[in-house]
Amino acid sequence: MMLVPCPSCGHRNVSEFRYVGESKSRPVPDQTTPEQWRRYLYFHQNPLGWTRETWYHGSGCRRYFSLERHTGSNQVRRVGGRS
Numbered sequence: 001m002m003l004v005p006c007p008s009c010g011h012r013n014v015s016e017f018r019y020v021g022e023s024k025s026r027p028v029p030d031q032t033t034p035e036q037w038r039r040y041l042y043f044h045q046n047p048l049g050w051t052r053e054t055w056y057h058g059s060g061c062r063r064y065f066s067l068e069r070h071t072g073s074n075q076v077r078r079v080g081g082r083s
């Protein structure tokens, strides 16, 4: 069982959450080419190690937040509030 630390609700079972994706900064719309948009939307780093991710607590407080997860061991650590 994997526990996810929600900033509002505390540690809860992962089944209450939805993985949104890797946290990355959104390109500036009027300065971005179609190719850059494609890379932002569809290409992901997916590294082995600690990654910053966005999660959604759909069965709880219904808030988005960031955490860091080790993609090899699924260890998680809290990094702050909403993303």
Ligand SMILES: [Zn+2]
Pocket (backbone or CB within 6 Å): 006, 007, 008, 009, 010, 057, 060, 061, 062, 063
């Ligand atoms: Zn929550």
